[in-house]
Amino acid sequence: MVIIAMCAAEHKPSALDSASRGIPHVPVLLDTLMQMLVLAPDALIVDLTFGQGGYAQAFLKRYPDCRYFGFDRDPQAVSNGLLWTDTYPGLCLAQADFTAWPIQLPSGQHPDAVIMDLGISSTQLDDPRRGFSFQLDSPLDMRMNPADPQNAASLLAATSAAELETWLRTLVQLPMAGRIAARICERRPMKSSGELKRAVLSALPKMDFYKRQQILSQVFLALRMRVNRELEQLAQALPLAWLHLKPGGTLAVVSFQSAEDKQVKNFARSIGLQKHLSVKASRQEQRDNPRSRSARLRLLPKKTL
């Protein structure tokens, strides 16, 4: 994997990108996180899901003397963040997945907070080149890191109907998983998100528009999770973050699906934190930002020595 470390003093922002094209990503549970995660002014913060930098900007404004290490496996997210490195001297960015970030930290330094806001950003979802959305007809890609070897089209081509059915059942608890998986496999090879969408719709009995949209979004989500090995990444990320976290520090995780949240909850139990802060978005936030409806924030404090 190519790792590019970029700190404010060393690099200038470069290409224009999706962030600067004005597609907004509204950070979820940000106010709640800011209220609950109170840090020293010079804290070292590690953000493993830098994304569009919504959390980063808020923390860098609140704690101008902090050191904020933002990581993302998507090189586009990292290059978007470079646009701010002149404004925020404490910001340091690198491309890394959940397993590859610790070597980027200054040796012997441990974060006061590790933050993870799982999934993809609205900017990735709405990018017509990425294939994440069933609302767009795009190449069937879905890789967060376009350098990863397998995209959604090649993964589907190499997957049996039985395997696909298992993913649809276990990852997103999809009803009619067998029927949908069989139809997708009949229609292969598939190159575009439009072809996948039509295959799924053709497998459905008559039902209302909302229900069809929901099923499409579940199928696309399950495939995205497999392409990016999201649960496997999370399973590795949690103990790694915990290991590197400073005693007295906090691991904060925002998850959007029950499979992810279950992993975080089980991890908390495994480290003896049966009781910890866990919050959902307020009604107001859920109204203002529908993405927040399924979100849950868990805060895991690491005991001081």
Ligand SMILES: C[S@@+](CC[C@H](N)C(=O)[O-])C[C@H]1O[C@@H](n2cnc3c(N)ncnc32)[C@H](O)[C@@H]1O
């Ligand atoms: C929901 S967005 C984060 C949004 C961010 N908190 C903000 O306010 O702009 C999730 C980001 O995490 C990245 N990501 C997801 N899984 C990752 C992984 N395993 N390793 C590194 N980055 C990951 C995605 O590429 C995406 O940019």
